[in-house]
Amino acid sequence: MAITNQTHDTDFIIVGFSELPQLKSLLFGTFLLIYLGTLVGNLLIILVVFWNTSLHTPMYFFLSNLSLVDVTSTFVTFPKMLISLIREGSPISLVECILQLYCVLCMLATEFNLLTVMGYDRYIAICNPLRYTVIMSKSTCTKLAVSSWICGLLEPILHTVLLSGLSFCKSHHINHFFCDMTALLKLSCTKTNTIETVTYILGTFLVMGTFLLIVTSYVKILAAILKINSTEGRRKAFSTCASHLSVVVLFYAAILVMYMRPSTMYSQNQDKILSLLYIVITPLFNPIIYSMKNAEFKKALQRARFADRSNHK
Numbered sequence: 001m002a003i004t005n006q007t008h009d010t011d012f013i014i015v016g017f018s019e020l021p022q023l024k025s026l027l028f029g030t031f032l033l034i035y036l037g038t039l040v041g042n043l044l045i046i047l048v049v050f051w052n053t054s055l056h057t058p059m060y061f062f063l064s065n066l067s068l069v070d071v072t073s074t075f076v077t078f079p080k081m082l083i084s085l086i087r088e089g090s091p092i093s094l095v096e097c098i099l100q101l102y103c104v105l106c107m108l109a110t111e112f113n114l115l116t117v118m119g120y121d122r123y124i125a126i127c128n129p130l131r132y133t134v135i136m137s138k139s140t141c142t143k144l145a146v147s148s149w150i151c152g153l154l155e156p157i158l159h160t161v162l163l164s165g166l167s168f169c170k171s172h173h174i175n176h177f178f179c180d181m182t183a184l185l186k187l188s189c190t191k192t193n194t195i196e197t198v199t200y201i202l203g204t205f206l207v208m209g210t211f212l213l214i215v216t217s218y219v220k221i222l223a224a225i226l227k228i229n230s231t232e233g234r235r236k237a238f239s240t241c242a243s244h245l246s247v248v249v250l251f252y253a254a255i256l257v258m259y260m261r262p263s264t265m266y267s268q269n270q271d272k273i274l275s276l277l278y279i280v281i282t283p284l285f286n287p288i289i290y291s292m293k294n295a296e297f298k299k300a301l302q303r304a305r306f307a308d309r310s311n312h313k
């Protein structure tokens, strides 16, 4: 009896979308397709970049890092979400829950960092083309990529630690499709002011900080592009930034919609649906944007297809 009580005390249920049983199969099918699309798209980017020496440039290395982030973050959230749809709620222990949240936050932070580094890379490529290969040397790129990951892994530690100190005695139903911070805080019976403040400050710092750095890069890029005399030259210079800029806009728009809406609009169900934007939609669209907008990448993909065909002959 004591044992069953205890497991009941520590286990949470991820509710997911199980309050919509009539849409169960539709949602399951849609999310499964999106998950497979995200996996295939991002793994394809990693492989194509890996196998094509013509894509062994800083921009594509960082892109492939970004794909690794997307693969990891969806791997952490999607399977549980799919299970919660089949079983109408998926059980998860407190430790697993906190780990899941930590991983999601790490991947988000790493994504912000990598997007910033990619903006810096575009800035050097356009504003300082002659010294590009010197400045963005192999070792600098490795340092930038490694520090994006390390900072990404460190940034969410504080709120995760604070979160694990809370006690949960209310309902154990997490009204979300993963262990989202806000959804978890709603279930806590300890005061959550400190952790909310810390999360808010760190979150704003990370989002605004990286955003300002990216904007700075683009202001300089724009100034340099406007100085180019020929339309063709301008178009060419801009096209090397177009995919990065689209991904940045998509990602920050998703985060803004999520966190900057007026507080009268807050409801748990809305939260849940809006977080689909950055958990589900952006990882799917990153590879789509890059493979559609990027001529070099398209060429590499075609070469890969031809190579594949000639292998089969």
Ligand SMILES: *[C@@H]1O[C@H](CO)[C@@H](O)[C@H](O)[C@H]1NC(C)=O
Pocket: 046, 058, 061, 062, 064, 065, 068, 141, 142, 143, 145
């Ligand atoms: C991440 O970027 C670094 C530095 O450019 C590169 O060496 C590494 O291969 C990339 N990792 C992946 C998985 O693409």
